[in-house]
Amino acid sequence: MSLKIQILNSDLNKKTFSCGKEMLDNYLHFQAGQDVRKKLCVVFAMTDGAQILGYYSLSNASVPAEALPDDIRKKMPKSYSQLPVTLLGRLAVDNAQKGKGFGKVLLIDALNRSYKAADSAIGSIGVVVDPLDVEAHSFYKSFGFIALEDSEKMFLPMKTISLLIDRLD
Known part of the structure; x- marks a missing residue:
């Protein structure tokens, strides 16, 4: 196996990817290229040759300051009603690859890219996810993501991400 994580491109085979969750499969098959x-x-796609084994998406977003936990919100300027974050919009692993730790690899790659961008290119106080189901919620929670108030979304501060990245280096 020759694994790499690369930006989605037309040379990659999207047609055979199936994670078993229609929304995530359809996104890759029909919408991701347009987006x-x-x-x-x-x-970003984890690939073996042209075969996509998993993928995730990143974009800019913001969250209401009042949705953040008190300990984080108190450290932010009061003049910001919305705070910049990186949105990890989707993350999926092909059914044939489940149980190999690829979800963790993709998440760590996404967090690392998000941290590096926040450190050098664009402001972001953390990464936000909107888990599709209980299984996804559990997955993100196991990495320290916390629930945002009055929302299904979860948040991981850049400070926590930096500690996680440091442990992996």
Whole structure:
């Protein structure tokens, strides 16, 4: 196996990808390429040759300051009603690859890219996800994501991400 994570492109085989969740499968099959071309997000694919084993998407977003936990919100300027974050919009692993740890690899790659961008290119206080189901919620929670108030979304501060990245280096 020759694994790499790369930006989604037309040379990759999207047709055979199936994670078993229709919304995530359909996104890759029909929408992801358009979103990338329109600069709505960047989609990264874990590949073995042209075969897509998993993918995730990143884009800019914001969250209401009042949705953040008190300990984080108190450290932010009061003049910001919305705070900049990186949205991890989708993350999926092909059914044939489940149980190999690829979800974790994709998440760590996404967090690392988000951290590097926040450190050098664009402001972001953390990464936000909107888990599709209980299984996804559990997955993100196991990495320290916390629920945002009055929302199904979850948040991981850049400070926590930096500690996680440091442990992996």
